[in-house]
Amino acid sequence: MITLYTFPEGFGQFSYSPFCTKAAWLLNLSGQKWTRKDMNDPRKMPFGKLPAIGLTDGSTIPDSDNIRAHLEAGGQDFDAELTTREKAASWAFIRMAEEHIYFHQVQDRWGDDANWEVIRSAYFDFLPLIIRRFVTAKLRKDLLKTMRGLGIGRMSVEQRLERIEPDFIAIGNQLDGRAFLFGDKPTAADASVGAILGAIIVAPVPTPLSRRMAGDPVLSAYVTRCEQTMG
Numbered sequence: 089m090i091t092l093y094t095f096p097e098g099f100g101q102f103s104y105s106p107f108c109t110k111a112a113w114l115l116n117l118s119g120q121k122w123t124r125k126d127m128n129d130p131r132k133m134p135f136g137k138l139p140a141i142g143l144t145d146g147s148t149i150p151d152s153d154n155i156r157a158h159l160e161a162g163g164q165d166f167d168a169e170l171t172t173r174e175k176a177a178s179w180a181f182i183r184m185a186e187e188h189i190y191f192h193q194v195q196d197r198w199g200d201d202a203n204w205e206v207i208r209s210a211y212f213d214f215l216p217l218i219i220r221r222f223v224t225a226k227l228r229k230d231l232l233k234t235m236r237g238l239g240i241g242r243m244s245v246e247q248r249l250e251r252i253e254p255d256f257i258a259i260g261n262q263l264d265g266r267a268f269l270f271g272d273k274p275t276a277a278d279a280s281v282g283a284i285l286g287a288i289i290v291a292p293v294p295t296p297l298s299r300r301m302a303g304d305p306v307l308s309a310y311v312t313r314c315e316q317t318m319g
C-alpha cells in the first residue's frame with residue numbers, strides 16, 4: 089500500500105498544505121489503496137518538502153507532480169476524456185494555481201500578523217518550547233524575504249488582490265457553469281486548483297483575499313464540490 093507523507097490536517101482540510109491535499113485527492117481519484125503518515129518536519133524527505141509517497145519497495149517519491157506521474161505510469165489517466173487542447177489548458181491552470189495563486193495564500197498566512205500567530209502554533213508547536221520562538225521568527229523572516237524576492241511580498245494587500253483577480257476570473261470562465269474545470273468529472277487540474285483555492289478560503293483569520301474567495305458563490309461552491317468529490 090502507498091503511504092502518503094503529509095503535513096497534518098488543519099483548518100478543516102485534509103492538510104494545512106494544499107500540495108498534500110492535492111496529492112491525497114489524486115490518490116483518491118486513482119482508486120489506489122493508500123494510508124497517511126503525518127509529519128511536521130519534512131527535512132528528511134528527498135526534496136525537503138511534502139507531500140511525498142512511500143512505496144512498498146522502500147522507495148520514496150517526492151513532489152505532487154511526481155506522485156501524479158507515478159500514478160499515471162501505473163495506468164491511471166486523470167485526463168482521459170480531455171482533448172489535446174484541453175490537456176494544454178489543464179497544464180496552464182495547474183501552473184497558474186501552483187506557481188502564482190499558491191504564493192498569495194502563503195503571503196496571507198505568513199505575512200499577516202494575525203494569521204501568523206495562528207499558523208505558528210499550528211505548524212510549529214511540535215518544536216521544543218525553548219527554541220520555538222527563535223526558530224519560527226527566523227523561518228518567518230527567511231520566508232518573507234523569499235516572498236519579497238518573488239515580488240508578491242512587495243505588494244500591498246490591494247495590489248495583490250488586483251494581481252490575482254484575473255486568475256479567479258479565468259477559473260470562473262473555465263468552469264462556465266460546469267461542475268469542474270473540464271466538465272462534470274474532476275480531472276488533475278481540479279486537484280491542484282481546488283486544493284489551492286480551498287486553502288485560501290480557510291485562512292485562520294479572514295483576510296481581504298480569503299473574503300474575496302469565500303464571498304464568490306461560483307468559486308466557493310467549486311471548492312466545496314472538489315472537497316466532496318475528491319476528498
Ligand SMILES: N[C@@H](CCC(=O)N[C@@H](CS)C(=O)NCC(=O)O)C(=O)O
Pocket residue numbers: 105106107108130136137138139150151152153
Ligand atoms: N512543488 C511541490 C511543492 C510542495 C511544497 O511547496 N510543500 C510545502 C508545503 S505547502 C513544504 O513542504 N514546505 C516546507 C518547506 O519548504 O520547508 C509539490 O508539488 O509537491
